[in-house]
Structure formats: structure tokens, C-alpha cells
Amino acid sequence: MPKRETKKIKPSQEVIKEGPFLVAIHxxxxxxxxxxxxxxxxxxxxxxxxxxxxxxxxxFPPEEPTKFANVHRIFGASNVSKILHEVAPHxxxxxxxxxxxxxxxxxxxxxxxxxxxxxVLQRQVLRLQRELEETNADLxxxxxxxxxxxxxxxxxxxx
Amino acid sequence: MPKRETKKIKPSQEVIKEGPFLVAIHxxxxxxxxxxxxxxxxxxxxxxxxxxxxxxxxxFPPEEPTKFANVHRIFGASNVSKILHEVAPHxxxxxxxxxxxxxxxxxxxxxxxxxxxxxVLQRQVLRLQRELEETNADLxxxxxxxxxxxxxxxxxxxx
Numbered sequence: 001m002p003k004r005e006t007k008k009i010k011p012s013q014e015v016i017k018e019g020p021f022l023v024a025i026h027x028x029x030x031x032x033x034x035x036x037x038x039x040x041x042x043x044x045x046x047x048x049x050x051x052x053x054x055x056x057x058x059x060f061p062p063e064e065p066t067k068f069a070n071v072h073r074i075f076g077a078s079n080v081s082k083i084l085h086e087v088a089p090h091x092x093x094x095x096x097x098x099x100x101x102x103x104x105x106x107x108x109x110x111x112x113x114x115x116x117x118x119x120v121l122q123r124q125v126l127r128l129q130r131e132l133e134e135t136n137a138d139l140x141x142x143x144x145x146x147x148x149x150x151x152x153x154x155x156x157x158x159x
Numbered sequence: 160m161p162k163r164e165t166k167k168i169k170p171s172q173e174v175i176k177e178g179p180f181l182v183a184i185h186x187x188x189x190x191x192x193x194x195x196x197x198x199x200x201x202x203x204x205x206x207x208x209x210x211x212x213x214x215x216x217x218x219f220p221p222e223e224p225t226k227f228a229n230v231h232r233i234f235g236a237s238n239v240s241k242i243l244h245e246v247a248p249h250x251x252x253x254x255x256x257x258x259x260x261x262x263x264x265x266x267x268x269x270x271x272x273x274x275x276x277x278x279v280l281q282r283q284v285l286r287l288q289r290e291l292e293e294t295n296a297d298l299x300x301x302x303x304x305x306x307x308x309x310x311x312x313x314x315x316x317x318x
Binding site: 073075110111115118135145 | 238
């Protein structure tokens with residue numbers, strides 16, 4: 001029976017925790033387990049020996065085989081390894097989680113991948129901006145009806 | 160001198176043209192040139208013969224070598240080819256342009272790639288939603304001051 005060590009990884013300070021996408025990405029990375037005698041999910045998938053300096057091991061624990069399978073299918077192990085070597089060690093967890101998110105999105109939607117999410121969000125921003133402009137215009141009309149007597153109290157969000 | 164044919168490709172009807180990201184993606188795909196005697200950018204990069212059934216040729220014209228170099232560096236030629244074979248021919252242009260967008264974003268930001276753009280947009284949506292709620296609350300207070308006499312005229316965007 002291999003000895004199991006559960007390591008608590010400090011959540012990244014740079015990824016914003018708001019919104020459904022990044023909450024999901026972030027939560028995936030909070031706890032990672034290492035089996036000291038088991039190969040990581042990447043080495044298991046690639047059928048190779050998992051050495052102590054394996055670049056994948058800290059981010060692809062054996063109990064999450066799909067995470068590596070997905071990034072391997074979309075980016076390829078060699079490209080993921082290259083990206084991990086390009087970024088600073090403290091940023092590798094975020095890099096892996098964003099790659100895993102992109103890979104999952106591309107598998108779900110081979111045409112647009114996570115660019116589809118960008119498109120949805122851009123439309124939502126445009127709709128909200130228009131709605132806000134219209135609401136502000138209504139507010140100005142109300143202020144006009146009241147002779148502008150409370151303009152200073154409500155003026156902050158106009159324009 | 161090879162004969163050059165410039166072909167106008169119909170812009171996709173499915174990608175929304177609003178917002179800076181997708182406008183950029185879209186514009187890249189509007190015009191594509193084919194050199195009848197020149198290999199496409201992919202075959203040139205991979206130093207192989209470009210045949211008439213080359214899956215890359217319609218989307219990687221020789222005059223845009225960076226587009227293929229980027230997707231090759233991030234996804235690998237074999238994975239891009241697999242994705243192109245998975246999607247319907249009329250969706251391949253959109254697939255290539257979204258892959259090119261993702262690849263460029265990952266090269267600019269190896270840690271977050273285009274997930275960084277998703278994070279920025281999510282924060283923008285949250286900020287706009289909060290601002291809209293506050294503006295609607297102001298509007299309700301104004302309506303209260305006026306005794307609700309114009310409620311029906313301005314009630315559409317509340318709540």
C-alpha cells in the first residue's frame with residue numbers, strides 16, 4: 001500500500017475568485033495529493049517512470065487522470081512541459097489549471113473552445129452597458145422632474 | 160512566379176462580431192489567399208509536400224506564416240489536424256481562427272492564456288451588474304419621491 005501524503009497548496013493570489021469559470025479552476029487547484037510511490041497521472045498515462053524531478057507530478061496527481069488526458073489530447077505532453085518550463089515555479093499551478101480549463105472547453109466545443117465563453121461574456125458586457133446607459137437616462141429624467149434637487153446624491157453613477 | 164488567386168471567404172454567421180476580441184478573430188479570416196503553386200504555411204513550416212487535399216491549406220495561406228507557427232507551437236500540428244477532421248468543413252475556418260486566437264493569447268501570457276481575458280470579462284460583468292442594481296435602486300427612490308406617478312413608464316428595467 002503506497003504511503004499517501006496530502007499537501008495543501010496555497011491558492012494563487014493572482015487569479016480572481018469571482019465568477020463561475022475561475023472559481024471552478026481555482027477550486028481544482030487548492031488541494032493536491034501526492035502518492036510517494038505511485039507515478040503521477042502524466043507519467044502513468046505516458047507509461048514512463050515518474051522521477052522526483054518530474055515537472056508534471058505536482059500538478060497532475062494520480063487521482064485526477066482526466067485532467068492530464070485532456071491537456072495531452074489538446075496541447076500534447078511536450079507542449080505542456082515546454083510551457084511549464086517557461087513559467088516560474090510559483091505560477092505553474094495556475095498555468096496547468098488554465099490549460100486544463102482550455103482543454104476541457106475545446107473538448108466540449110471543438111469549434112470555439114473557450115473563445116465561445118469570451119464571446120458570451122462580451123455580449124453580456126455590451127447588454128449590461130446598454131441597460132446601464134438607459135437606466136442612467138431614466139434617472140436623469142426623474143431628476144429633471146424633481147427640479148434637480150437631489151442631483152448631488154445620485155450623480156455619482158451618471159454619464 | 161506562381162499564379163496567385165485571392166479568394167473571398169464568407170464571414171462566419173455564428174461568431175458574434177461585437178467586442179474587440181472577436182472582431183480581431185473575425186477580420187483575420189475574411190480574406191484568404193491561395194498560391195496555386197506554393198505550399199500552404201503549414202506544409203512550408205513542416206517541410207512537406209502540399210497536396211490538393213491538404214486539410215491546412217484553406218486556413219493557413221503562405222502569406223500568414225505566423226498564424227500556423229503559433230498554433231503549431233501551442234497545440235502541435237497533429238492536434239490541430241485532429242480537431243479540423245472532427246469538425247464539419249463549414250466550421251473549420253472558425254475553429255482555426257479560435258485556435259489561432261488561443262495560441263496567440265497563450266504566447267503572450269503563458270500562465271493564463273485567454274483564460275485571463277475570461278477573468279477580466281467576468282469581473283467587468285460583476286461590476287456592471289452591481290452598478291445596474293445600484294442605479295435601479297436610485298431609480299426606485301426617485302419614483303418614491305414622485306409618488307410612483309411615472310412608475311409604468313420607467314418600470315421595465317427594474318428588479
